[in-house]
Amino acid sequence: MKYWLFKSEPDEYSIDDLAAERGQVGRWDGIRNYQARNFLRDAVEEGDAVLYYHSACKVPAVVGTAEVVRAAYADPAQFDPECKYFDPKASGDKPRWYCVDIRFASRFARPVPLAEIKQNPALAEMVLVKQGRLSIQPVTAREWKTLVELGEM
DNA sequence: GCCAACGTTGGC
């Protein structure tokens, strides 16, 4: 099992939106960045654990956890001309974009802000700190443990 | 709203 961090803009799809889904399972779609797609398509597997991160908001922070319940499949939104995620260069036999399904697992007692993560020596090597602008990224087991502990405080 | 970092694209 591997660990990941997924970013979402809370105005678009917050952890509360995920928790409110039927069965608390939601489709993680709309990924239109190639680096993020490559992780999603090639490496994210059913059963993997996810840190849920709120981005592009007042206080960017890790806010909870989720679990991958379905590995990558073609993102249906790319084929829908009515959808803002429509991609005219994608076709049914050659999909360009992928999505996964995740299930809500937990909401942190206390969100862990990016500013705090940056200051924590144990988390200084996180991709989140090293490279911005990546909405799907790997997390080590140690980083996962540290963040979950911080979120429970 | 600026702009930097990244992978991909596509003209040559």
Added chain:
DNA sequence: GCCAACGTTGGC
């Protein structure tokens, strides 16, 4: 097959 241009992302 090089590499400049492009689209996306997201903290500030």
